[in-house]
Amino acid sequence: xxxxxxxxxxxxxxxxxxxxxxxxxxxxxxxxxxxxxxxxxxxxxxxxxxxxxxxxxxxxxxxxxxxxxxxxxxxxxxxxxxxxxxxxxxxxxxxxxxxxxxxxxxxxxxxxxxxxxxxxxxxxxxxxxxxxxxxxxxxxxxxxxxxxxxxxxxxxxxxxxxxxxxxxxxxxxxxxxxxxxxxxxxxxxxxxxxxxxxxxxxxxxxxxxxxxxxxxxxxxxxxxxxxxxxxxxxxxxxxxxxxxxxxxxxxxxxxxxx
Amino acid sequence: xxxxxxxxxxxxxxxxxxxxxxxxxxxxxxxxxxxxxxxxxxxxxxxxxxxxxxxxxxxxxxxxxxxxxxxxxxxxxxxxxxxxxxxxxxxxxxxxxxxxxxxxxxxxxxxxxxxxxxxxxxxxxxxxxxxxxxxxxxxxxxxxxxxxxxxxxxxxxxxxxxxxxxxxxxxxxxxxxxxxxxxxxxxxxxxxxxxxxxxxxxxxxxxxxxxxxxxxxxxxxxxxxxxxxxxxxxxxxxxxxxxxxxxxxxxxxxxxxxxxxxxxxxxxxxxxxxxx
Numbered sequence: 222x223x224x225x226x227x228x229x230x231x232x233x234x235x236x237x238x239x240x241x242x243x244x245x246x247x248x249x250x251x252x253x254x255x256x257x258x259x260x261x262x263x264x265x266x267x268x269x270x271x272x273x274x275x276x277x278x279x280x281x282x283x284x285x286x287x288x289x290x291x292x293x294x295x296x297x298x299x300x301x302x303x304x305x306x307x308x309x310x311x312x313x314x315x316x317x318x319x320x321x322x323x324x325x326x327x328x329x330x331x332x333x334x335x336x337x338x339x340x341x342x343x344x345x346x347x348x349x350x351x352x353x354x355x356x357x358x359x360x361x362x363x364x365x366x367x368x369x370x371x372x373x374x375x376x377x378x379x380x381x382x383x384x385x386x387x388x389x390x391x392x393x394x395x396x397x398x399x400x401x402x403x404x405x406x407x408x409x410x411x412x413x414x415x416x417x418x419x420x421x422x423x424x425x426x427x428x429x430x431x432x433x434x435x436x437x438x439x440x441x442x443x444x445x446x447x448x449x450x451x452x453x454x455x456x457x458x459x460x461x462x463x464x465x466x467x468x469x470x471x472x473x474x475x476x477x478x479x
Numbered sequence: 480x481x482x483x484x485x486x487x488x489x490x491x492x493x494x495x496x497x498x499x500x501x502x503x504x505x506x507x508x509x510x511x512x513x514x515x516x517x518x519x520x521x522x523x524x525x526x527x528x529x530x531x532x533x534x535x536x537x538x539x540x541x542x543x544x545x546x547x548x549x550x551x552x553x554x555x556x557x558x559x560x561x562x563x564x565x566x567x568x569x570x571x572x573x574x575x576x577x578x579x580x581x582x583x584x585x586x587x588x589x590x591x592x593x594x595x596x597x598x599x600x601x602x603x604x605x606x607x608x609x610x611x612x613x614x615x616x617x618x619x620x621x622x623x624x625x626x627x628x629x630x631x632x633x634x635x636x637x638x639x640x641x642x643x644x645x646x647x648x649x650x651x652x653x654x655x656x657x658x659x660x661x662x663x664x665x666x667x668x669x670x671x672x673x674x675x676x677x678x679x680x681x682x683x684x685x686x687x688x689x690x691x692x693x694x695x696x697x698x699x700x701x702x703x704x705x706x707x708x709x710x711x712x713x714x715x716x717x718x719x720x721x722x723x724x725x726x727x728x729x730x731x732x733x734x735x736x737x738x739x740x741x742x743x744x745x746x747x748x749x750x751x752x753x754x755x
Contacts, residue, residue: 281643286566313645323636325655335654336644392645 229256232396232426233278238292240273242285247273249450251292259442260418260427262458264434265473269447271430275398278428279315280308296396313340316389320401320432322381324373325388329356329365332373332384336392351391359387360417379410383417396426404432415440434474438462446470503732510729513722519730522692527712528719532727537694538607538702539676539734542686545611545698546618546675551668553615554622558664561623562630563652581620587680589617594684608698610686614675621671629663630656662749669742673735679706689715705731 233255240248247270255261263271276282277294280301293300301311313336324332333352334342342348352369356362361383365376373384382402389397399418403411418427418440431437437444441458446467454467465471472478517531524530565571593613603609633656641651657664679687687707695702709727712719 279643281639284639284642309645309647312643317643319636319640319643321636323634323640325637325640326659335641336646339644339646339650339654388644 229259231255232257232296233428234295234298235274236293236295238274238277238290238294240270240277240282240290241288243287247450248277251452253445253452253455255426255428256443257426258423260422260429260440261443261445262437262441263428263430263445263447264437265447265453266478268449270450271447272400274447275317275400275428275430278396278398279312279317280306281312281317283308309339313392314394315396315398316392316394318382318385318389318397318399318402320404322378322385322405324376324381324384327373328370329373329376329384330369332388333391335388340392355387355391356384358390358417358421359383360413360420361387377410379406379413382406382410382414386414386417390421394425396428397421399427399429401430401432403436411436434476438474446473448473506725506728506732509721510725510727510732513726514729518723518726523690524692527690527708527716528723532703532705532708532723532730534692534694535703535705535708535727536730536734538688539705539731541607541695541698541702542610542614542682542704543672543676545607546614547668547672549611549615550618550622550671554619554668554671555626555664557619557623558626558630559652559657562627563648563656578620578624582624585680586617586678587683589613590681590683590685592616593681598685604699605684605686605688605701606699607686607695607702610682610702610704611698613681613685614678617678617681618671618675621674622667625667625670626660626664629660629667632663633659662746665749666742666746669738673738676735676738677706677731679710682707705734 231254233253235251235253235255238248238251238253239246247268249270251270251274253274263274265271273282277290278296278301282288290302294302296311296315300306325335330348330352333355334348337348337351342351353362353366356365361380364380365371365384373381376384382405386397386399386402403414406414415436418429421427422442429440431440438458441462443456444458444461445455446453446461446465446469448469454461454465454470456466461470462474465474519531519536520533521531522533561571561574565574590613593609593616597603597609597612598605601609603612637655637659638648638651641655642648646654675681682704686701686704688701688703689711691701691703705727709724709731712727713724
């Protein structure tokens with residue numbers, strides 16, 4: 222359990238995590254504690270294991286064959302890899318948004334309701350409420366409220382990504398994982414997505430792999446710097462981006478490599 | 480030089496098309512004379528030398544329906560297993576190898592297999608049921624491999640998204656993957672069934688009747704069927720009027736063609752709704 226009196230509660234706690242695809246070890250003993258109700262940023266050059274780490278927090282990598290994992294991942298103190306864990310239930314608690322927005326076939330409304338319907342919510346009023354609330358939180362409602370029945374793939378890229386965020390929020394997750402959610406978006410859409418993240422941080426634990434150092438510095442309450450499968454440094458965002466302790470962090474943050 | 484190349488290529492494609500045009504054309508021209516409502520809706524008379532071909536048409540439809548009933552659920556189930564669940568190990572590799580080889584087996588071998596297994600060993604007798612099961616076994620490899628391909632063509636990200644929203648593997652397949660793969664699956668099913676509709680050898684020993692001027696009453700009846708009837712009236716009955724032969728050939732051709740058109744329409748309808 223989390224001890225009282227800490228400034229921020231720890232939501233996700235990762236200990237001695239090693240992970241390999243076949244012989245290729247991509248996470249080399251990670252120890253990381255991410256705070257609740259804040260935006261945590263996992264950043265670093267490509268190939269550092271950030272995406273893999275993200276996908277381990279909601280067990281999406283269960284779908285990948287030929288991998289080995291040691292160490293623990295805990296959410297609210299509970300080992301999510303413990304035998305008997307309900308993986309579907311876990312994924313409802315830990316939502317995920319991917320680098321490329323991928324609307325499911327069907328309408329905007331159907332996209333938002335995909336998750337809730339799988340967990341058995343079907344009444345009209347409840348659905349309407351979920352659609353409205355989720356789209357509002359993802360800052361998309363005003364743009365689509367008059368055309369919820371339109372095909373989701375007709376939306377612009379930025380709108381599609383916010384729809385994907387709304388789709389995850391529809392399940393009322395506690396944690397929201399975002400893997401380079403703005404990598405395919407223009408600056409205006411990026412700003413909109415980031416705004417919606419700021420609005421969400423009071424209620425959710427957000428973990429984001431940013432698509433640039435600048436974005437990392439903009440959104441981070443808490444930050445962790447990854448290099449070649451190792452966690453080099455972690456700490457409050459302000460400190461990490463202004464006064465890093467490690468030379469390698471400073472070199473990356475100031476743009477000397479990466 | 481380039482022109483010569485183009486000319487040769489054009490010639491080659493003409494050589495491919497020409498026989499088809501000639502065959503279809505001659506059947507069309509000579510069959511139209513025999514083809515009328517009466518020919519399609521009456522029983523054969525006078526040792527098949529007069530009257531219609533109704534029992535052969537109805538028999539072929541029964542065989543098609545029965546074959547579809549068996550091979551659609553089994554084929555789709557197999558394809559879903561191979562594409563979505565099975566991991567790559569010696570067992571699934573053996574299944575795939577078997578499927579490829581099954582596709583290359585001559586249809587008469589399927590006929591003999593059906594005779595041994597369904598007609599004699601399972602005591603189904605010479606019946607529509609035995610013929611359908613035999614045709615289904617012959618059709619399954621086509622349906623499984625085309626359906627598996629269609630399922631694999633659906634981007635893996637759709638499955639990941641469904642899983643990330645709390646969907647089980649099956650929920651992702653049923654809600655997202657299957658609807659997206661449907662056009663390809665339908666194409667495979669119809670192609671397989673069309674081949675079954677035109678086959679003579681597999682039903683020769685298992686369910687086809689030489690001359691049975693009544694409609695089948697159950698799946699346990701033997702039946703006349705268009706391709707076998709065509710074989711019979713062109714080779715086994717002396718003094719057969721040519722127009723009945725061509726009329727029968729034309730009927731089989733039209734049946735297969737119309738199924739093909741139906742398949743294309745269904746496929747295009749679903750394909751328009753696909754998105755990736």
